[in-house]
Amino acid sequence: MIPTPGHTPAHVSVLVQGSPSVLLAGDTSYTQGLLLEGKVDGVSPDEAVSRATLARIRDLARERPLVYLPSHDPESEARLENRSTL
Numbered sequence: 001m002i003p004t005p006g007h008t009p010a011h012v013s014v015l016v017q018g019s020p021s022v023l024l025a026g027d028t029s030y031t032q033g034l035l036l037e038g039k040v041d042g043v044s045p046d047e048a049v050s051r052a053t054l055a056r057i058r059d060l061a062r063e064r065p066l067v068y069l070p071s072h073d074p075e076s077e078a079r080l081e082n083r084s085t086l
Contacts, residue, residue, distance in 0.1 A: 004028045004057070006050030007041060020065035020085050028053060031073040032086070061086035 004013040007027035014024040029035040035054055044050040060066055065085040069076040078084070 004053045006044050006046070006053040009045065009049075011053075015060075020067050020083055022067045022080065023057065023060070023069060025057070025068055025070045027071055028057060029070050031070060032068050032075065032079070035068060035070070036086070058086070 001012045002015050004011050004025065011026060011028070013026055013028060016022040016024065025035075027041065029039070030041055034041070035057060038051060038054050040047045040050040040054070057068065061068065067079055067083055068086050069080055
């Protein structure tokens with residue numbers, strides 16, 4: 001479990017370490033594209049906290065191969081199946 005505040009103050013995600021690692025990201029962003037653009041979802045109570053979380057996830061992806069799986073992204077299933085990394 002890793003803290004990923006933004007969508008809610010106490011939001012957490014699950015990092016499954018492996019090759020590649022997988023981040024079960026919940027509501028950190030609606031889609032991978034929005035993560036890469038650094039766009040905050042419409043219900044985050046503190047945009048600065050959300051932006052910082054998105055930046056930390058992008059940093060994590062630079063440190064290791066990472067499959068990013070936000071809850072509402074219709075492409076998440078295909079990324080997991082294909083092990084497509086950020």
